[in-house]
Amino acid sequence: MSPPSRILVYGVYGAGKSTLAERLADRLGLPWYPVDDQLWEPGWVEVPVPVQRERMSGVCRRDRWVLDGAYHGWRDVVLARAELVVGLDYPRWLSYGRLLRRTLRRLLTGEVICNGNRETLGSVLSRESILVWHVTAFGRARRRMRAWQADPAGPPVLLFRSPAELDRWLADLPRHGAGRRRG
Template identity: 80%
Template structure:
């Protein structure tokens, strides 16, 4: 397979989608469009789904891109244009552990995430906590990745069950 030019990186919260997207952008010379920057306004105000869809559609019309996620209101858009889906299908303990470490680190450091937003103790302890979202979304994301991989009408899906498998694949990619 030649180097892909339109890549959807997919996985549950904490799997490492953004980290991988940044690595792939650097290695392949592709523009990376962090999904969180497209979905969240300052103050954790969610961009309306119709606007999210418009933003993603504009990106996906291009010939070169990496997107690090795909959500319900527009998941079909990148899937229709992707050359490749890279699916991070790690065990729950690994992705949840990564998410927990990242969340605690962000709480301690006050790291700015997307569009000036920060995680707070209140957000982590709320009903909308990213940790709770992980618990609820894990099974759905895993089923979705496996269904995409089994679908011969969709883009090719490379599904990785461990970071070591992923690292071997990335190391074999050409540099642009």
């Protein structure tokens, strides 16, 4: 059986969606389309939802892709085309710990995230902080992944409850293609 060519990686902030999407793209020779690049303009200006939907529809019309998220304004577009959803259903402490370490690293290094944007101390301490988003979104993301897995009308969903479990699955994937191409 050939591996899927349209994969959605899903999970709460900090679970490792982008890292996994990049690994899957490399392993399977698929193009990876980082979602944040589609959603944020320079200066952390959010792209209007109708434009997000248009952009993501364009990506999803392609025959091959890996996406590292799906949000409310266009989630249906992705699910209608995905051949597989890989859900990172890790415990809150694990994903929050990863998010906190990543956020602190980005603050200290000034790492560019997407379209020239960087995390700042002000953004991390604000009510719109990604750390706050994690707390408020964790339960919803978990319930959503589990509902998708239980829905026979949707794409197949693999839920991983630990990084070790995910690593075992990845080790069994056949290597295809010449490596990832960032879309």
